[in-house]
Amino acid sequence: DVKVTQSSRYLVKRTGEKVFLECVQDMDHENMFWYRQDPGLGLRLIYFSYDVKMKEKGDIPEGYSVSREKKERFSLILESASTNQTSMYLCASSLGQGADTIYFGEGSWLTVV
Amino acid sequence: AQSVAQPEDQVNVAEGNPLTVKCTYSVSGNPYLFWYVQYPNRGLQFLLKYITGDNLVKGSYGFEAEFNKSQTSFHLKKPSALVSDSALYFCAVRDMDSNYQLIWGAGTKLIIKP
Numbered sequence: 484d485v486k487v488t489q490s491s492r493y494l495v496k497r498t499g500e501k502v503f504l505e506c507v508q509d510m511d512h513e514n515m516f517w518y519r520q521d522p523g524l525g526l527r528l529i530y531f532s533y534d535v536k537m538k539e540k541g542d543i544p545e546g547y548s549v550s551r552e553k554k555e556r557f558s559l560i561l562e563s564a565s566t567n568q569t570s571m572y573l574c575a576s577s578l579g580q581g582a583d584t585i586y587f588g589e590g591s592w593l594t595v596v
Numbered sequence: 597a598q599s600v601a602q603p604e605d606q607v608n609v610a611e612g613n614p615l616t617v618k619c620t621y622s623v624s625g626n627p628y629l630f631w632y633v634q635y636p637n638r639g640l641q642f643l644l645k646y647i648t649g650d651n652l653v654k655g656s657y658g659f660e661a662e663f664n665k666s667q668t669s670f671h672l673k674k675p676s677a678l679v680s681d682s683a684l685y686f687c688a689v690r691d692m693d694s695n696y697q698l699i700w701g702a703g704t705k706l707i708i709k710p
Contacts, residue, residue, distance in 0.1 A: 487639075489639075523605075523702060524702065525686065525700045525701060525702040525703055526640075526686065526700040528697055531697065541697070573639055573640065575640075580690075581628065581690070582628045582645065582647040582690075584630070584642050584645060585630075585642075585698065586642065587632075587639035587640040587641070588639050589638055589639045590637070590638065590639045592637075
């Protein structure tokens, strides 16, 4: 089975802090994604990556950056956390595109106070 | 533009009754369609997908979905609901002829009452 592991399930950070959310997949998938989930808004894509050191902006990249130094690891960075970034963050991966299934991690609940 | 609509925010069904969670889509080409389920405080789990071929797709946990091209719909169904099916369900679509990312519906909360 594909396993996507998000290192932190619950985090509480202060406004202005730099926050790192880490994600690792164990299936040699090419593609990795970071989504944000908020009630009533569904899933919104923040960033995705098709290859090592490659990144593409999604629908809501403002206030976020990402890093993919190794194929299995995709990190989401909040340079200066703000209260409106309080949310559930979901990491996902897929082998390719098209009909390939996307597999999700368990999610990271981030609260910014 | 691609889009997905889940017209019901919440669906209530009695245990043992059949359930349907609705999804309609809009793409310029042919679609890849997906259903995912999310249990409380968990990530999304893949249920099933339509690629091509038979319009009735069978998936995990006894769920199935019917692709209807003329109605641009991909409704999720189960013949007999279980209380444990209570969760949030997401439909998603990708245009076969493009390299676009998956477009997600807003989700439907399914509540199964004993």
